[in-house]
Amino acid sequence: MEDSCMLEEVKVVECCMVTPSEEMPRRGLWLSRLDLMMVNRGHTPNVYFYHSASGDGFFDVARLKAAMAKALVPFYPLAGRLGVDGDGRPEIDCTGQGARFVVARSELAADDFSARQPSPELRRLFVPGDIDDVMLAVQVTFFKCGGVALGTALHHVAIDALSAVHFIQTWSAFSRDGASDGAGAAAAALELPWHDRTLLRARSPPRVINPDALSVFLPLKNDPNIPLPEPSGAAVNEIFVLSKDHVAALKRACGGASTFCALSAHVWRCMCAARRLPTDAETRLTFPANFRRSLRPPLPARYFGNGIIMVGTACKVRDVVADGLEDQAPLAPVAGRIRDAVRGLDDELVRSTIDYLETAPTMPAARSMPATELRINSWLGMPVYDADFGWGKPLAMQRAVQQRAGLVYLADNGEDGGVRVLVSEPSSVLEELRGLLYAKI
Numbered sequence: 001m002e003d004s005c006m007l008e009e010v011k012v013v014e015c016c017m018v019t020p021s022e023e024m025p026r027r028g029l030w031l032s033r034l035d036l037m038m039v040n041r042g043h044t045p046n047v048y049f050y051h052s053a054s055g056d057g058f059f060d061v062a063r064l065k066a067a068m069a070k071a072l073v074p075f076y077p078l079a080g081r082l083g084v085d086g087d088g089r090p091e092i093d094c095t096g097q098g099a100r101f102v103v104a105r106s107e108l109a110a111d112d113f114s115a116r117q118p119s120p121e122l123r124r125l126f127v128p129g130d131i132d133d134v135m136l137a138v139q140v141t142f143f144k145c146g147g148v149a150l151g152t153a154l155h156h157v158a159i160d161a162l163s164a165v166h167f168i169q170t171w172s173a174f175s176r177d178g179a180s181d182g183a184g185a186a187a188a189a190l191e192l193p194w195h196d197r198t199l200l201r202a203r204s205p206p207r208v209i210n211p212d213a214l215s216v217f218l219p220l221k222n223d224p225n226i227p228l229p230e231p232s233g234a235a236v237n238e239i240f241v242l243s244k245d246h247v248a249a250l251k252r253a254c255g256g257a258s259t260f261c262a263l264s265a266h267v268w269r270c271m272c273a274a275r276r277l278p279t280d281a282e283t284r285l286t287f288p289a290n291f292r293r294s295l296r297p298p299l300p301a302r303y304f305g306n307g308i309i310m311v312g313t314a315c316k317v318r319d320v321v322a323d324g325l326e327d328q329a330p331l332a333p334v335a336g337r338i339r340d341a342v343r344g345l346d347d348e349l350v351r352s353t354i355d356y357l358e359t360a361p362t363m364p365a366a367r368s369m370p371a372t373e374l375r376i377n378s379w380l381g382m383p384v385y386d387a388d389f390g391w392g393k394p395l396a397m398q399r400a401v402q403q404r405a406g407l408v409y410l411a412d413n414g415e416d417g418g419v420r421v422l423v424s425e426p427s428s429v430l431e432e433l434r435g436l437l438y439a440k441i
Helices: 003-008 061-071 120-126 161-177 244-253 259-274 332-343 347-359 427-437
Strands: 010-018 027-029 043-050 081-084 090-094 099-106 136-142 148-155 235-242 282-290 308-316 373-378 396-399 407-412 419-426
Touching (some): 043 120, 043 161, 061 161, 120 136, 235 427, 244 259, 259 282, 282 332, 308 347
Parallel strands (some): 099 136, 282 373, 373 407
Antiparallel strands (some): 043 148, 043 396, 081 090, 136 148, 235 419, 282 308, 407 419
C-alpha cells in the first residue's frame, strides 16, 4: 500500500492535554550547557508496537491518561514548556500545562509496520506533529487487527535516552498498578528522578584542561590532495539484525571486548569499506557516552536531564580496514581504540567539555558529517522493552524517523540476544554494507 494511502488510513479521534494529578509550583528549571546544545534538536520520535491482548480494556485510554497524570508529578518538567529566563537564557518553564495526548484509529494492521524501516511517513502516521515547545507528546493508534502503536516525542532539551526510559518505565508502572487491587507496588519500586541540573554548572573560571573535550567538536583535518567520496543521494534507513551467535563471534574476534566495542569496531570497519574510503584518509568514530557514574562525586543514578557527552577516536582508515575486507588486520585493535575512548570518560573530560561549551562564542550546531565520520548511538542494555502498560511488552520499539547520514543506532533485538543495527546512509552505501556486515568473522 502506498504511504499516501496509509496516511488516509490513520484518523485522529481525540487530542487533549494531560496535566499532573497534583498541583505543582510554577518555576523555571535551569538548563546546563549540555541541555542547551539540544534546544534546536527538537523532539526524539520513537514508536512501540503491541499485539492485541485478550480481555477487555486493552490500552484503555482513561487508564493511560490517569497513569500519565501521576507520572507527571515526579517528572514535572515534561508538563512544562520551553521558555527563557530574565537574561534570555533558555529554560524549561514548569507551568504544569501538561503533555499532549493523541488518540487515533487505523484500518491497517500492526504487522504492516512493526518491521518497517524508520521513515518520515512512519513518523507522520504514529508520532504527534506540530508540538513546538511542548516537552512531551504521545499518540496511541488502535489498529483494525486489535494491535496498538504508541508513538512518543520527547524534547531532547529536557532529557537524554536514559531519562526517557526512566519516564516510560514510571508511566507504564502506574498504568499496570491501575489495574491491580494492590497499593501500587510497581510504581513504588521505581526511583524518583533528580532534577538539580546545577550539578553540571561550568567551573569558575571555566578551564579546558583535557584537550579531548575540544577534538570531537572540530572537523577532521584531511589532506586536500586525498580524494574523498562525494555524497551520493539522500540518506535512507535500513535495520540489520545480527544474531546472538554473530555477536558472540564478533566479541571473540575482539578478544572478549564488550558488545558495544565489538559491534562498533565491526560497523566502523564495514562502513569504511562500504564508503570506499582511501586508506590514507583520517576517519573518526564518535558516540554519546553516559557520564553519570564518571563524575567525582558521581551524579545521582536517576539524574534527569542530559547526562551525556560526545567522545570518540580517530585514526587512519588503514588502521580500521585494509584493502576491502580480503586482507584484514585483526579486529581487536579497532575495538581497543573504542575501549580506550570509553575508559577515557572521566570527571576532567566532562568538566572540560562543559567549560568549553560555556566559553564557546556559539553552541556547536548539528552538522552534516563527512564520509570519513561515523556516529554510533547505543541503546544496548537499556530496558526499552519494559514499556509494559499492563497488556504485555512491545513487539518492537524503534526510532520513527532518522534522516542524517552517518548515524547508527545499536539496540537489543527483543530478548533473543541479537542486536538491531539501524544505519542511515545513501542507498548505494547500504547496498555495499549488506554483504559486509554479515561476512564471516
